[in-house]
Amino acid sequence: MNDKNLEKSRLGALVYDPAPESASIANIKPSYGLFIDGAFSDASSHEHFVTLNPATEEVLSTVSRASDADVDRAVSSARRAYEKVWSKTSGAERAKYLFRIARLIQERSRELAVVETLDNGKPIRESRDIDIPLAAAHFFYYAGWADKLDHAGYGANPQPLGVAGQIIPWNFPLLMAAWKLAPALAAGNTCVLKPAETTPLTALVLAEILQQAELPSGVVNIITGDGSTGAALVEHPGVDKIAFTGSTEVGRLIQQRVASSAKHLTLELGGKGANIVFEDAPIDEMIEGIIDGIFFNQGHVCCAGSRLLVQESIADEVLRRLVRRVEQLRVGNPMDKNTDVGAINSAAQLARIEELTAFGEREGATRYSSSCVLPEKGYWFAPTVFADVAQSHRIAREEIFGPVLSVLSFRTPEEAVAKANNTNYGLACGVWSEKGSRTLWVAERLRAGVIWANTYNRFDPASPFGGVRESGFGREGGRQGLEAYLNV
Amino acid sequence: MFIASVGRVSTVPLRLVVPDEIDVVIARSTDAPIVESEAQLRTVLSSLSGVDAVGVEARAAKLATRSIKKSTKMSAIDMAISMVDLTTLEGADTPGRVQSLCTKALRPDPRDLTVPSVAAVCVYPDLVAQARRTLAGSAVAVAAVATAFPSGRASMAVKLLDVREAVAAGADEIDMVIDRGAFLSGRLGQVYEEIVAVKEACGDAHLKVILETGELVTYDNVRRASWLAMLAGADFIKTSTGKVGVNATQPVALVMLEAVRDFAETNGRVVGVKVAGGIRTTKDAMKYLVIVNETAGSAWLTPQRFRFGASSLLNDLLMQRLKQQRGAYVRPDEFSGD
Numbered sequence: 001m002n003d004k005n006l007e008k009s010r011l012g013a014l015v016y017d018p019a020p021e022s023a024s025i026a027n028i029k030p031s032y033g034l035f036i037d038g039a040f041s042d043a044s045s046h047e048h049f050v051t052l053n054p055a056t057e058e059v060l061s062t063v064s065r066a067s068d069a070d071v072d073r074a075v076s077s078a079r080r081a082y083e084k085v086w087s088k089t090s091g092a093e094r095a096k097y098l099f100r101i102a103r104l105i106q107e108r109s110r111e112l113a114v115v116e117t118l119d120n121g122k123p124i125r126e127s128r129d130i131d132i133p134l135a136a137a138h139f140f141y142y143a144g145w146a147d148k149l150d151h152a153g154y155g156a157n158p159q160p161l162g163v164a165g166q167i168i169p170w171n172f173p174l175l176m177a178a179w180k181l182a183p184a185l186a187a188g189n190t191c192v193l194k195p196a197e198t199t200p201l202t203a204l205v206l207a208e209i210l211q212q213a214e215l216p217s218g219v220v221n222i223i224t225g226d227g228s229t230g231a232a233l234v235e236h237p238g239v240d241k242i243a244f245t246g247s248t249e250v251g252r253l254i255q256q257r258v259a260s261s262a263k264h265l266t267l268e269l270g271g272k273g274a275n276i277v278f279e280d281a282p283i284d285e286m287i288e289g290i291i292d293g294i295f296f297n298q299g300h301v302c303c304a305g306s307r308l309l310v311q312e313s314i315a316d317e318v319l320r321r322l323v324r325r326v327e328q329l330r331v332g333n334p335m336d337k338n339t340d341v342g343a344i345n346s347a348a349q350l351a352r353i354e355e356l357t358a359f360g361e362r363e364g365a366t367r368y369s370s371s372c373v374l375p376e377k378g379y380w381f382a383p384t385v386f387a388d389v390a391q392s393h394r395i396a397r398e399e400i401f402g403p404v405l406s407v408l409s410f411r412t413p414e415e416a417v418a419k420a421n422n423t424n425y426g427l428a429c430g431v432w433s434e435k436g437s438r439t440l441w442v443a444e445r446l447r448a449g450v451i452w453a454n455t456y457n458r459f460d461p462a463s464p465f466g467g468v469r470e471s472g473f474g475r476e477g478g479r480q481g482l483e484a485y486l487n488v
Numbered sequence: 489m490f491i492a493s494v495g496r497v498s499t500v501p502l503r504l505v506v507p508d509e510i511d512v513v514i515a516r517s518t519d520a521p522i523v524e525s526e527a528q529l530r531t532v533l534s535s536l537s538g539v540d541a542v543g544v545e546a547r548a549a550k551l552a553t554r555s556i557k558k559s560t561k562m563s564a565i566d567m568a569i570s571m572v573d574l575t576t577l578e579g580a581d582t583p584g585r586v587q588s589l590c591t592k593a594l595r596p597d598p599r600d601l602t603v604p605s606v607a608a609v610c611v612y613p614d615l616v617a618q619a620r621r622t623l624a625g626s627a628v629a630v631a632a633v634a635t636a637f638p639s640g641r642a643s644m645a646v647k648l649l650d651v652r653e654a655v656a657a658g659a660d661e662i663d664m665v666i667d668r669g670a671f672l673s674g675r676l677g678q679v680y681e682e683i684v685a686v687k688e689a690c691g692d693a694h695l696k697v698i699l700e701t702g703e704l705v706t707y708d709n710v711r712r713a714s715w716l717a718m719l720a721g722a723d724f725i726k727t728s729t730g731k732v733g734v735n736a737t738q739p740v741a742l743v744m745l746e747a748v749r750d751f752a753e754t755n756g757r758v759v760g761v762k763v764a765g766g767i768r769t770t771k772d773a774m775k776y777l778v779i780v781n782e783t784a785g786s787a788w789l790t791p792q793r794f795r796f797g798a799s800s801l802l803n804d805l806l807m808q809r810l811k812q813q814r815g816a817y818v819r820p821d822e823f824s825g826d
Contacts (some may be wrong), residue, residue: 006513006514006515007513007514007758007787008511008512008513008514008788009511009512009513009514009749009752009784009785009786009787009788010511010512010782010785010788011510011511011512011782011783011784012781012782012785012787013775013781013785013786013789014560014564014778014781014786015560016555016556016560017557017558017559017560017561018557019555019557035524129553137643166681197709246558251592280537280538281535281537282537282539282540282542282543284537284539284541284544284547284746285539285540285542285547286540286546286647288543288546289543291503298778323510324510324511324512327510328782337553337554337555338554338555353719371527433539434538454540454542455540455542455543456541456544
């Protein structure tokens with residue numbers, strides 16, 4: 001067994017046969033209307049748009065485009081429901097509805113996972129194991145708060161804001177809907193939710209679930225559309241609160257528009273998270289953490305660890321192992337249960353990723369892309385690592401929102417902190433070290449809303465999430481998440 | 489293979505791109521002893537990276553979600569059968585039972601000659617001769633648990649005698665246990681020397697070193713004990729005796745496979761891994777093979793380098809194999825008990 005000759009051991013040599021989840025479970029309807037006042041109705045303009053499967057470019061369904069009139073109808077419905085029903089419903093009663101919604105999400109979890117993967121392009125393993133269970137967990141968690149608001153730390157009998165307008169992104173469609181709706185409803189608000197243009201379907205299945213749960217009509221209204229629908233919602237005078245998750249660019253516009261109004265606002269925007277790796281980090285788990293940090297959900301994650309700051313003494317070893325691990329990622333059909341990295345959500349997003357990575361090469365960074373074979377149809381981008389990245393490179397400064405990692409190095413903890421903080425964003429960071437005192441020293445100095453130690457991209461409904469600086473303000477999750485929907 | 493950047497814009501020569509490094513590259517072996525003193529051993533072991541328990545368990549759980557279907561499942565089942573160390577380690581073992589087990593090892597399903605033989609039969613030393621007779625002329629190895637198995641609580645002289653007798657009776661492989669008390673109390677040199685002495689007593693027989701990971705408790709200990717055993721000359725590192733509360737687990741197997749991979753890359757010697765204790769189902773076996781596949785790779789996907797120490801696993805593998813062929817399950821009694 002003492003091998004004298006150089007031998008190679010190929011990782012992933014045992015090739016897995018396709019193991020696709022059944023698309024028919026999705027039960028997607030050919031068309032969907034707007035969910036207003038407890039029922040689906042066509043848009044007043046009768047305008048529609050299609051939603052695609054980004055992995056195949058096939059049309060999945062046709063959905064209504066809400067006009068200004070429809071937005072007005074939805075906001076009026078939410079206002080009526082707030083005044084006549086929801087503000088008079090006790091916390092314990094509201095909790096019952098939230099529990100019911102959580103249970104129904106669990107019951108229909110397989111269907112929701114398949115719909116999410118078809119509409120978004122994310123691997124079925126992630127929608128099945130992360131998105132859908134976490135969405136249910138958020139409703140369960142906030143159901144528990146609904147009758148305990150007196151004890152949330154905002155004084156006795158804190159009051160809801162009224163009608164909340166909620167605009168969510170395409171990267172975690174159902175999960176973001178849950179992050180928005182659950183605390184708002186627990187606190188006693190009514191909602192108008194606008195899902196992203198490219199991923200409206202799970203929110204519309206959620207509308208069916210709200211009907212099943214017999215949530216009073218108008219308490220939640222779900223309207224589909226593009227940016228103009230969102231803008232109409234933001235500007236509607238009947239809205240008391242705007243909660244937005246999306247790009248910093250749009251967040252800035254929203255803040256300008258609500259500035260002259262009495263509307264409350266919370267923003268959860270972009271990021272350029274730094275994953276800081278010290279030489280004493282647990283190396284195998286750290287490599288997995290870096291991989292999860294940037295390739296989870298194709299890197300379409302606002303808190304993605306898109307910058308890797310690695311201590312110089314282990315930089316070569318980390319890069320070698322990282323490159324090997326990237327090559328092992330299984331890229332392809334999102335419906336295959338063994339897929340690690342799925343499709344890019346839209347042609348527009350793919351174009352942006354391609355533009356920024358081309359810039360990375362032009363600016364002199366060294367590029368490694370997985371040699372995986374990409375499907376011919378659909379929107380795809382091979383997992384990519386850039387080494388030799390400088391702080392001044394665009395790929396080190398701008399949010400790519402794709403499966404692209406920029407690797408930089410540092411010598412001292414001070415330098416790591418300085419580099420990590422040298423960004424306008426401030427959403428999330430990771431620190432990897434077996435030395436707790438160093439981890440705490442670094443964490444205290446990082447300007448970011450979320451800091452993970454020896455892990456990355458971990459979410460829990462009990463843990464508040466949100467950013468500082470250009471990553472936004474306000475928290476979602478935990479007791480702190482209630483503040484966004486209470487008049488405090 | 490890694491592709492260089494598309495040439496249209498980049499003028500920067502690519503550094504650090506070594507296409508070979510997407511594989512686990514096993515270094516050239518050196519015959520020189522790697523460790524010459526206990527202090528040096530201590531330095532080597534304490535320089536190993538720590539293991540984050542939450543992270544390693546999450547990784548193992550993620551790998552456990554791999555879906556193995558159709559032809560992959562069929563070939564993985566045959567691979568698993570060929571990796572079984574068919575084991576009987578009971579006080580009530582008889583020569584007749586061992587003979588029956590050996591017959592089964594040679595031809596696990598007598599009605600289907602395409603079913604491979606298992607890798608070895610694993611017995612107590614006094615039954616080695618019986619097993620050797622039944623398996624004479626076959627490729628199925630005889631493995632014996634020695635060194636005062638399972639506790640390892642005996643003098644060194646007794647342990648070595650145990651090994652020599654088993655080898656003399658015809659054992660091809662020796663499964664030894666380490667002195668967990670010595671390891672946990674920090675007498676690393678003693679553990680190392682015991683393994684070196686047992687290896688010498690083994691002669692040509694292959695040495696599997698049982699770490700008894702359930703008693704080492706932490707993943708850091710598992711990683712250090714793995715390296716210690718490999719540095720001392722183990723041909724295999726093995727999780728468990730199967731005689732304590734916690735036996736093989738997937739995260740432990742993951743840590744050990746990382747250890748053999750890294751050891752092969754740095755020291756050039758390829759050490760095998762044996763998982764033992766509590767592995768009863770095809771589903772479990774598939775999970776372990778996935779961990780091998782995605783952690784250490786093709787060089788370990790062979791009975792020479794990966795084994796399952798098990799007794800009831802074989803029948804489940806045979807049952808699932810038949811299910812794959814016929815599309816329906818057969819009764820468990822279709823297969824012999826031992």
